Amino acid sequence: MRSIIGVAGAILLATVLWDAFETIILPRRVSGRIRLTKLFYSATWHPWRVTALLLPRRPRDAFLSFYGPLSLILLLGLWATGIVLAFGMLQWAAGSALIMTGGGPGFWTDVYMSGTTFFTLGLGDVAPRTGLAKAITVIEAGTGFAFLAAVIGYFPVIYQAFSRREVAISLLDARAGSPPTAGELLWRYRWDKNGDALAALLQDWERWAADVLESHLSYPPLAYFRSQHYNQSWLGALTTILDSSAMVMVGLEGGCARQAALTFAMARHAVVDLAQVFDTPPREALQPRLTDPDLARLRARLAEGGVRLRDEADDAAGQRLAELRRMYEPYVAELARYLAVTLPPWMRAVERPDNWQTSRWERPLQPPRSCSAPRSRPRRSLLNRTAP
Helix, strand or coil: CHHHHHHHHHHHHHHHHHHHHHHHHCCCCCCCCCCHHHHHHHHHHHHHHHHHHCCCHHHHHHHHHHHHHHHHHHHHHHHHHHHHHHHHHHHHHCCCCEEECCCCCCHHHHHHHHHHHHCCCCCCCEEECCHHHHHHHHHHHHHHHHHHHHHHHHHHHHHHHHHHHHHHHHHCHHHHCCCCCHHHHHHHCCCCCCCHHHHHHHHHHHHHHHHHHHHHHHCHHHHHCCCCCCCCCHHHHHHHHHHHHHHHHHHCCCHHHHHHHHHHHHHHHHHHHHHHHCCCCCCCCCCCCCCHHHHHHHHHHHHHCCCCCCCCCHHHHHHHHHHHHHCCHHHHHHHHHHHCCCCCCCCCCEECCCHHHCECCECCCCCCEECCCCCCCCCCCHHHCCCC
16 A cells, blocks of 8 residues: 555656646646646636626626736645645655654654645654655755745746736727727827838737747746736737738738738737637637628728728728638637637727726716717817816
8 A cells, every 4th residue: 555655646746846847947838638737727717717707897807817826826835735745645655754752653744744844844843764754855855945946936937928918018008099909000000101100010019929929838827817907908909919910911002011911920820829728729709800881980980090091892802801810810719708808899889088098086088989970179188188
């Protein structure tokens, strides 16, 4: 029996340490289907998401925002528990060769010895007696120090990647609205007649998509970290950039369209690879994100703003746009369902203030109104508002 428990303890220890190595240290995507971390997130995320869907929108987003950071703490606790239990099993398999100041030998005494060694408590009430028990104790103490060092280095990397991701999402607020939409982004860049500024923006987002791909493949728990505002998310921003790049590729020409093709390729690469990480196969959305009337309204609004679209048949442009959308929309739709994220529309139905224009102490700058409604007066900003 002791030999069986010893083998089981060695297998458990190897499983936990290898899983921690793949999650924290290995800087690449892990393709193994049976992993401790993957089982942990599968067992905890689905109940958490189902519970969140029962709540109203604002409390739901707050509830979901706790999962990412909390899951890291629980995952580290799971690893530590597995290591302590594994070394306790090894100590018991070695014959429970311990010196005790009180109580009697037994399996849970070995687990207690393992816990005090792993966390370097040094209480002295239990000590190894034989050479094998002492060797196991020394190895566990070294493992505990290495585990602590890896954890200390793990959290800063996670939060630095999260900060880089969120800075770009915050910058998108004034450029594409809240939530961001492709129609609003192109509308607000209508002043850019030659497309240089829009091309520079898409180039920045090409790098952002590459950074999201690298960081979220190396550290998948980052995908569960929510943005600061309920109407923003990394998946929503990525979808907006894909929508905008597809629209530019179909409707514009020149350097801006070439840069849009590069950005589209990088963003689509990120979406597909992350869908593989979270095992979310592409699936068509129940409701289309862009209908033919929506596309016509979008083209009309851009034309009203002076955005010169390519002169070609509407049917050909619509077919090309549909082909591009089929390359990424099924992936983002399934990722959004899995992560409980609302995808942004192509064009917002009503005018609404951006996040930077709102505050809990004052009313929005403008009341919501239809995008198709005529403008009665120019938009006023926070800088030129007069006090009542």
